[in-house]
């Protein structure tokens with residue numbers, strides 16, 4: 001039987017786990033190498049490349065910009081997505097399912113096309129500032145996460161508790177903040193984290209929507225990597241991995257990482 | 263009254279998606295149709311070019327191979343993880359999640375280190391005297407498949423672990439009692455019960471690989487364009503936005519059609535829920 | 539606490555199908571009224587309209603002297619107990635109960651006092667710090683009741699509050715509810731589809747069918763004198779004899795037999811309980827005697843249930859006086875005038 005004690009399965013599992021982890025470990029190792037280009041095994045040991053990150057304005061500004069965009073996009077996705085979810089799950093709408101698919105539809109469109117099409121509409125036709133267009137693009141990336149994760153938990157929540165709050169003297173707004181929100185908190189946080197991480201890591205949407213003063217970290221790394229092959233990339237990668245790990249740790253602390261994928 | 267507040271709540275999201283997802287699509291479709299009296303002309307021209315055919319074929323082939331690799335590696339791994347104790351399972355799931363949440367550029371970069379001319383892999387083969395001169399892996403289709411598989415393996419595994427833990431292990435015990443070995447059990451008992459989970463994972467991997475930009479850009483180089491990189495090249499390098507739109511539309515149609523086809527297949531294959 | 543008046547309520551969810559039609563109820567101060575009826579007859583709908591969770595298409599709701607028909611739910615000052623209890627999962631028992639008081643902006647001391655008071659009345663004092671997920675069904679039910687009672691509501695509304703409890707707890711809780719309601723002199727409406735439950739605790743019962751009140755009366759009156767065919771069937775009558783006319787002395791049945799019974803307008807059926815039909819030795823001259831043949835017999839413990847084919851149709855007869863009769867035996871049945879009840883359609 002294919003249970004824990006099955007030898008071939010055990011070996012296979014360990015090997016694949018190894019394949020999954022080794023590449024990232026190699027990145028970490030190369031970040032400490034002394035030579036001007038990446039090579040393994042490394043010679044010497046240095047933190048030089050980490051210092052060099054700070055010499056790269058593209059990385060520093062990119063990090064700030066990516067952080068800013070990810071935060072704004074995630075918050076606006078929550079701000080706009082949660083009311084929509086509320087309407088879909090609490091108003092007995094005739095076409096609720098249709099709306100749900102409509103809101104998830106941005107996921108059906110390749111991200112590169114989202115960026116490409118948005119560039120033509122938002123930037124060229126509507127003449128929106130590049131930053132706004134970029135935020136819109138990232139908002140579209142985030143919205144489906146909010147819709148999916150939050151509506152799953154709204155559907156589990158007993159609709160009568162809200163009514164109980166109304167009967168107890170709450171207005172609809174009070175009831176939402178005092179009774180609904182505290183009970184879907186976990187899914188809201190999970191949605192926020194998914195939005196944030198995916199927006200922060202996104203390349204294809206930003207590709208068309210960034211400009212000289214609008215430099216996102218992942219695209220900056222991509223560009224750097226296409227022109228240089230020195231351990232600075234390894235170093236910034238390590239920094240980002242630590243960033244990811246810290247976020248996962250925070251999520252785990254507050255709601256359990258497995259909430260992110262459900 | 264109630265209707266009105268529902269509409270108010272839905273409106274921002276609705277308008278947002280409408281104006282910034284659907285309107286832009288229409289806006290890129292129109293010029294591709296209006297260029298001449300013959301509506302489909304640009305598309306036919308595009309599809310006739312053997313270069314473009316190669317790109318489309320490469321895109322699909324890479325997506326297909328990636329999906330197969332991910333499935334072959336991911337399914338047993340998912341079974342292995344799902345069969346652990348709660349605690350170990352959680353730990354392994356977190357380990358799998360980590361690369362999934364790590365930036366794609368970083369994950370591709372890792373494979374550049376491994377697959378490059380002077381990379382780890384060539385080093386290893388040389389040391390073992392399996393080859394006498396470094397071989398080219400980076401900037402080939404194979405590199406794109408490897409990189410994509412690495413990118414999507416965690417997604418497949420995570421999605422499969424979920425459905426495998428829901429399986430009733432007694433079905434396998436029943437089969438074992440009837441004389442089924444591990445392999446028989448895998449193919450005759452586990453996989454048939456997992457069709458939905460597997461196909462859902464396959465949709466994610468196939469569509470994801472097919473439309474991904476970063477990996478083919480970094481690991482494929484300029485000579486191995488796929489549709490996503492072709493869009494970028496047409497638009498930004500050649501400045502031909504109409505042609506880029508043609509590629510974009512074809513890419514959307516292909517990926518949506520394939521997703522729906524797999525979905526259909528899934529509904530057809532999964533007969534467990536007929537009575538539920 | 540106040541008198542509650544529901545006048546000519548009509549309701550339609552979709553503008554076409556009428557779920558409630560011209561429904562009126564009048565509940566005196568301190569009375570517990572049950573709404574009894576089969577699934578889908580509109581009990582919950584009625585209660586939710588009274589609570590203000592749904593808007594009626596037509597009709598009025600008056601509490602005390604005040605017409606609250608258009609008052610939004612959060613201003614109605616009602617207490618409500620839900621079938622699913624609907625406790626706030628993120629709040630402790632204490633805070634669940636305190637919720638309504640906080641909404642009324644009472645000061646901390648008052649809240650503390652009132653909550654502790656109601657928790658002790660409902661026997662929850664020891665559980666104040668627990669969360670809903672840590673309570674048994676019966677305890678959750680009590681919290682839900684305490685939460686409704688603490689605001690000292692004008693009217694207490696209960697929608698099948700006991701249906702999620704097991705049989706034993708159900709009896710216990712219904713007595714508890716009745717006790718509290720009487721102690722606090724609370725006006726209450728109790729929705730149920732369990733006849734025994736509602737008879738046990740109500741001052742009055744409204745039997746509902748298809749969005750209308752068929753009969754609104756004391757439990758005794760409903761049990762002894764159901765007014766309509768539906769009510770009679772719902773509370774367990776089994777013998778129904780269709781009548782086609784009344785000649786001033788007796789009803790004429792479909793099969794042209796005369797049956798004497800209390801005269802009443804609009805009578806369509808006569809009914810009689812199986813144990814009130816007497817098996818008699820010889821046909822006397824009195825009215826309401828019919829011959830029949832036993833076609834089936836079931837043992838019920840303290841009696842036998844005979845199914846008797848008569849010219850009035852098939853009648854069920856419970857007998858515990860005679861020796862056992864067997865199938866195909868001929869019997870003479872007497873349907874005493876005082877036991878035959880006229881029913882409207």
Ligand SMILES: Nc1ncnc2c1ncn2[C@@H]1O[C@H](COP(=O)(O)OP(=O)(O)OP(=O)(O)O)[C@@H](O)[C@H]1O
Pocket residue numbers: 551552557575576577578579580581582583584731
């Ligand atoms: N939101 C709704 N939209 C449309 N019809 C509804 C809605 N809620 C209830 N109904 C219909 O109204 C009728 C009365 O429903 P209601 O819930 O009041 O019945 P009930 O007497 O409480 O039944 P039960 O004993 O099953 O709880 C039913 O036919 C039901 O199908």
Ligand SMILES: [Mg+2]
Pocket residue numbers: 581582583698
């Ligand atoms: Mg009901």
